[in-house]
Amino acid sequence: MANERIPVVIVAGFLGSGKTTLLNHLLRNNRGARIGVIVNDFGAVNIDSMMVAGQVDSMVSLSNGCLCCAVDVADMDAMLDRLAHRASDIDVIVVEASGLAEPRNMIRLVVGSGNEYVGYGGLVLVVDGAGFGGTRERHPELDQHVALADLVLLNKTDRIDGDVHDELLETLCRLNDRAAIVSTVHGRIDPALLFDIPERPEPQPGEQLSLDQLLYEEHDGEHTHLHDGYDAVDFDSPVPLHPRALVGFLEDQPAGVFRIKGYVHVVAGGRTRTYLLHTVGDHIRFDPVRRTGDAPATTRLVVIGADLDPDAVRARLAACVPTEPVPADAMLAVHRFTPR
Numbered sequence: 001m002a003n004e005r006i007p008v009v010i011v012a013g014f015l016g017s018g019k020t021t022l023l024n025h026l027l028r029n030n031r032g033a034r035i036g037v038i039v040n041d042f043g044a045v046n047i048d049s050m051m052v053a054g055q056v057d058s059m060v061s062l063s064n065g066c067l068c069c070a071v072d073v074a075d076m077d078a079m080l081d082r083l084a085h086r087a088s089d090i091d092v093i094v095v096e097a098s099g100l101a102e103p104r105n106m107i108r109l110v111v112g113s114g115n116e117y118v119g120y121g122g123l124v125l126v127v128d129g130a131g132f133g134g135t136r137e138r139h140p141e142l143d144q145h146v147a148l149a150d151l152v153l154l155n156k157t158d159r160i161d162g163d164v165h166d167e168l169l170e171t172l173c174r175l176n177d178r179a180a181i182v183s184t185v186h187g188r189i190d191p192a193l194l195f196d197i198p199e200r201p202e203p204q205p206g207e208q209l210s211l212d213q214l215l216y217e218e219h220d221g222e223h224t225h226l227h228d229g230y231d232a233v234d235f236d237s238p239v240p241l242h243p244r245a246l247v248g249f250l251e252d253q254p255a256g257v258f259r260i261k262g263y264v265h266v267v268a269g270g271r272t273r274t275y276l277l278h279t280v281g282d283h284i285r286f287d288p289v290r291r292t293g294d295a296p297a298t299t300r301l302v303v304i305g306a307d308l309d310p311d312a313v314r315a316r317l318a319a320c321v322p323t324e325p326v327p328a329d330a331m332l333a334v335h336r337f338t339p340r
């Protein structure tokens with residue numbers, strides 16, 4: 001897509017919740033996506049799997065200090081600049097915050113970045129299902145961290161029984177009723193929930209598989225299973241949408257949505273404009289598409305999350321199709337979310 005920015009996904013969570021396990025899982029199951037990594041230190045990251053995937057170059061570490069407190073926007077930008085630049089071939093950047101990191105600060109560092117090639121990719125909060133009660137008692141701020149998350153991974157569900165699992169889901173929904181919540185064991189989620197999987201040509205019969213493809217094939221059974229954990233709902237409209245109605249939908253998304261992306265045509269005052277839309281949680285961004293031919297002729301969105309009701313999502317979007325002429329000032333709703 002034109003104007004694509006590299007999403008920066010922040011992985012946070014208290015000590016031992018499973019952040020590094022998740023990161024290693026993503027690196028092993030990258031399905032061809034090139035992942036840049038920012039970590040406090042490389043100690044626990046599986047360098048072997050990175051080398052196999054040919055990604056060992058795309059890591060940046062903060063050799064001293066803590067990603068949450070010692071780093072300001074300039075420091076973060078210095079790290080991002082090494083990964084995201086004009087010649088960069090990275091598809092996504094994952095920042096693993098230290099166990100003590102303050103997620104609000106991490107979001108600020110990424111959203112405030114001056115690097116024009118990156119965009120906010122969401123706060124993924126890893127929660128230790130088995131230790132949730134105890135962690136909450138020791139660190140009451142955990143509730144705020146859950147409330148800030150765009151995606152909550154309820155991890156270590158192999159260590160809890162069904163009733164506890166249900167109670168935890170209820171508590172997490174109470175603390176954050178808009179985030180996608182996914183239950184995991186050893187952080188095994190489908191990476192397509194977090195970021196786009198680049199389209200790679202299918203190998204022809206007899207052609208050798210690349211290392212990435214070999215890794216993917218090896219884990220194919222797991223992938224099929226992983227895919228059950230998330231939903232992707234397509235929406236197409238040949239008619240341009242009402243900008244204010246669309247923004248109303250984006251500001252009040254159905255529960256469980258993690259991200260939305262695609263091209264939208266919106267109309268107001270008889271004039272149609274085209275944008276590349278990206279949302280993660282309540283971070284909304286409309287990038288104007290200036291050249292005709294860069295976008296499909298119709299609105300085409302994909303809504304990605306967990307436990308989505310596809311018919312309900314499509315019905316809400318279909319309700320954004322105007323039934324009468326839209327006044328010109330309705331476009332202001334979109335302008336609030338276009339880059340300056």
Ligand SMILES: Nc1nc2c(ncn2[C@@H]2O[C@H](COP(=O)(O)OP(=O)(O)OP(=O)(O)O)[C@@H](O)[C@H]2O)c(=O)[nH]1
Nearest residue numbers: 014015016017018019020021099155156185186187
């Ligand atoms: N039983 C079980 N163990 C898990 C799961 N996920 C992670 N672990 C284990 O939990 C321990 C901590 O996992 P890490 O991935 O190192 O946790 P972390 O959040 O990176 O920890 P810090 O870097 O110390 O903050 C490791 O021994 C993992 O193997 C899970 O789903 N189930």
